[in-house]
Amino acid sequence: NAGVTQTPKFQVLKTGQSMTLQCAQDMNHNSMYWYRQDPGMGLRLIYYSASEGTTDKGEVPNGYNVSRLNKREFSLRLESAAPSQTSVYFCASSGSSLSYNEQFFGPGTRLTVL
Amino acid sequence: TQLLEQSPQFLSIQEGENLTVYCNSSSVFSSLQWYRQEPGEGPVLLVTVVTGGEVKKLKRLTFQFGDARKDSSLHITAAQPGDTGLYLCAGKQGAQKLVFGQGTRLTINP
Numbered sequence: 001n002a003g004v005t006q007t008p009k010f011q012v013l014k015t016g017q018s019m020t021l022q023c024a025q026d027m028n029h030n031s032m033y034w035y036r037q038d039p040g041m042g043l044r045l046i047y048y049s050a051s052e053g054t055t056d057k058g059e060v061p062n063g064y065n066v067s068r069l070n071k072r073e074f075s076l077r078l079e080s081a082a083p084s085q086t087s088v089y090f091c092a093s094s095g096s097s098l099s100y101n102e103q104f105f106g107p108g109t110r111l112t113v114l
Numbered sequence: 115t116q117l118l119e120q121s122p123q124f125l126s127i128q129e130g131e132n133l134t135v136y137c138n139s140s141s142v143f144s145s146l147q148w149y150r151q152e153p154g155e156g157p158v159l160l161v162t163v164v165t166g167g168e169v170k171k172l173k174r175l176t177f178q179f180g181d182a183r184k185d186s187s188l189h190i191t192a193a194q195p196g197d198t199g200l201y202l203c204a205g206k207q208g209a210q211k212l213v214f215g216q217g218t219r220l221t222i223n224p
Contacts, residue, residue: 004156031210040123042202042216043157050210058211090156094210100145100164101206105156 002026004106006091013081014089021076023091031094033058033103035065036087043090048091049074081113095112117141118203118215119212126221130140130192135202136219138185148177151200151217193222 005023013019025032030051035043035058043058045058049068063085065077078085089109120138137146145164149157161170163179163186170177174197190197198217200219204212 001168040216042120042214043204045211045216092156099209100147100162101210101212102147102159102162103212105158107156109155 002054004091004093004104006089006106006109008109009107010110012114013078015082016113018077018079019081019111019113020078021089021091021111022073023042023075023106024073025091025093025104027093027095027104028071028097029093029104030071031096031101032068033092033094034074034076035090035092036060036085037090037108038087046076046089082113083113085111086113087111118205118213120201120215122218123216124219124221126223127193129194129222129224132217133190133220135188135190135195135201135220136185137187137215139205140184141205142183144183146179146183146206147204147212148186148188149202149204152204153199156201157202172203190220193220197224198215198222 007022033048034046044060047066049055052071067075088108090108092107094103116125147162148160151157161177166181166183168179178187200217202217203215207213
């Protein structure tokens with residue numbers, strides 16, 4: 001079991017470029033999440049998907065879009081990157097058998113926007 | 115929006131000392147989790163506390179949930195360099211989401 005995998009691990013973009021961050025989980029979890037982590041800010045929820053076919057905004061959705069491609073995969077797209085989107089991005093998943101929404105995290109994508 | 119405040123934000127102590135990290139809110143949470151994150155990796159779940167007043171122990175780590183379920187603490191006894199990391203508390207928000215504190219960055223010096 002790989003758990004939660006994310007690609008790429010590192011990325012440098014220029015302002016205005018677009019890119020998609022990929023996430024996949026092999027734990028048969030229903031729910032998947034995208035967070036960003038900035039110094040002193042903890043983890044802030046960007047978007048989440050409670051189940052296949054549904055997506056909802058989190059705390060900081062502006063400038064991002066998501067796609068729940070199937071039960072395993074949840075992608076995050078930056079259409080026109082801005083320096084304010086420089087951050088570390090984490091994908092997480094959670095299963096219905098986990099009563100308290102305990103989440104399993106991927107290793108992160110470190111994104112720099114110049 | 116429910117908020118979680120962690121204190122201290124940074125803590126640097128010598129190996130063998132004891133420490134306590136706090137996670138406070140003005141809101142009631144149905145459950146609260148603690149995660150540890152090492153550099154370059156994602157957070158890893160340590161424990162979930164559910165009942166007010168609950169105490170859980172994980173080797174040298176003791177977690178407590180406040181009686182009113184608004185706060186929690188993490189106490190580490192005889193800290194070791196391997197305890198170094200970012201400690202995050204998270205409260206369940208609604209059916210599907212967690213809200214995270216800003217984290218406590220702990221450094222244990224040999």
